Amino acid sequence: MQPVIESQPESAFVAFGLARLYDALRRLAPRMGLSLTAHSTLKRLDQLGPQRLSELHAAESVTQPAMTQLVTRLEKDGFAVRGGDPADRRAVLVSITEAGSALVEQRRVAYAEALDTVLASLSAPDRAAIIAALPAMERLVDAVAAHTTT
Amino acid sequence: MQPVIESQPESAFVAFGLARLYDALRRLAPRMGLSLTAHSTLKRLDQLGPQRLSELHAAESVTQPAMTQLVTRLEKDGFAVRGGDPADRRAVLVSITEAGSALVEQRRVAYAEALDTVLASLSAPDRAAIIAALPAMERLVDAVAAHTTT
């Protein structure tokens, strides 16, 4: 029952729109039995290659024990493996497995298909507007990453 | 280690960009001690007024017991209240409280501020592109809602 925002006229409007977009995308995202963090971690491993457990925990904004446990679960499910770091014997290098990569790919396809259906129901100009904004949104994503890292 | 998408050239690209945007927005969203579902449910109650427990469970895509428990927690924390439906004495009408509305507003402001900081770091053309795409994204959100309801 709240009126629409008034403070920072322009960016608050953007925030409102993006918040709604976020909720919508959340509903659309295929779960496939894995948590948000699990998906995000697998995607990271898939894109960037083996990472230290401590890198992962910082990147995913969860505590270190949480990441230890997540990696244990991923390992149990066959989506990731622990390996030692020859350079530092304290460290653990986590790598994605074939099955893990396959899962990431599978989810991405499912997500793309779901979005495809939705996009198909939009008008051509709307699709064009969204596509035109993608590079800017890409930089928005980078800015968010930089902001949360800081 | 996956190559970039190849299948549906255009919409898959959009999907990829939106997926990244989604992850970024997820990191940026202020938690304030409530779960994603709790926030989403409160927002719904705030915007649409009192709802049945069963409406909420369907709308939020959680099981009915989960919504019963969530409402119990929200009630315990003073953010929502249960009320009977005079028309159907089996039903429970859940309403948001003053404190609940205040929390929703507070979070929205915090989210807007966080996004504001991030948006400020973008170039003016990038901001403009994102703003230009907002109406289209709004309709995308509606389309997602229609799609997931179906």
Next chain:
DNA sequence: AAGATTTATATCACTGGCTTATACATGTAT
């Protein structure tokens, strides 16, 4: 109008995924 069925919510037992606090092993510096 009585009984059967459906609908709305609640309760129970369980699991997953997170937290903090702490332990332990390896690396680094003095």
Next chain:
DNA sequence: ATACATGTATAAGCCAGTGATATAAATCTT
């Protein structure tokens, strides 16, 4: 060599979800 810092693991506990089931009210059937 001793002390401190770093990387990971373990332990105990909480929150938030699940499926199975119970209970009460509404609806249908005859």
